[in-house]
Amino acid sequence: MTKEECFQLGKITKPFGYKGQVVFFLDVDEPDDYAGLDAVFVEVKGSLVPYFIKEIKIGGNKATVTFEEISPDEALSLVGSNLYLPLKMLPKLTGNKFYYHEVIGWQVIDKEKGNIGAIVSVIDYPAQALFQIMKNDKEILIPIIDQVIKRVDREEKTMYIEAPNGLIDLYL
Numbered sequence: 001m002t003k004e005e006c007f008q009l010g011k012i013t014k015p016f017g018y019k020g021q022v023v024f025f026l027d028v029d030e031p032d033d034y035a036g037l038d039a040v041f042v043e044v045k046g047s048l049v050p051y052f053i054k055e056i057k058i059g060g061n062k063a064t065v066t067f068e069e070i071s072p073d074e075a076l077s078l079v080g081s082n083l084y085l086p087l088k089m090l091p092k093l094t095g096n097k098f099y100y101h102e103v104i105g106w107q108v109i110d111k112e113k114g115n116i117g118a119i120v121s122v123i124d125y126p127a128q129a130l131f132q133i134m135k136n137d138k139e140i141l142i143p144i145i146d147q148v149i150k151r152v153d154r155e156e157k158t159m160y161i162e163a164p165n166g167l168i169d170l171y172l
Contacts, residue, residue: 001041001048006084007101009040013079016064020075024063024083031061033091041084048084096152100124103152103159108133108142111150111162116140119159140171
């Protein structure tokens with residue numbers, strides 16, 4: 001399994017107790033959706049290694065986890081490691097909701113300017129996530145906010161937006 005075939009679930013933040021348990025931070029909207037996990041991929045030295053879960057207790061965005069067949073020293077060595085799951089385990093989204101990875105390559109149609117190009121990446125700044133859109137050799141950055149995104153068409157791989165007045169003109 002490669003990172004490209006997975007999404008980041010969260011991170012191992014600290015050890016718990018003395019029997020080799022760890023605490024996960026779950027970077028997801030609905031942590032309880034993952035209460036039945038039986039395994040996760042842990043990033044170890046750049047590779048994804050499967051770890052099987054014996055027990056998981058979720059509280060908010062944190063989970064106390066007991067892995068199968070792991071020593072307390074090995075558990076301690078995993079602290080700080082990122083956690084991954086296969087993309088197929090992501091819940092399906094509807095309406096104007098989308099995952100950042102799924103919109104890469106989609107065309108963007110602005111209400112005023114028409115087709116302004118394709119999404120080449122999502123820049124996830126702490127204060128504001130942005131679509132990076134390329135039209136010919138010009139870069140256009142559009143904020144990812146509900147007021148801008150008007151409609152998501154998964155079948156056509158197109159996003160319809162209404163950019164703030166003058167924003168697109170700054171780039172073209």
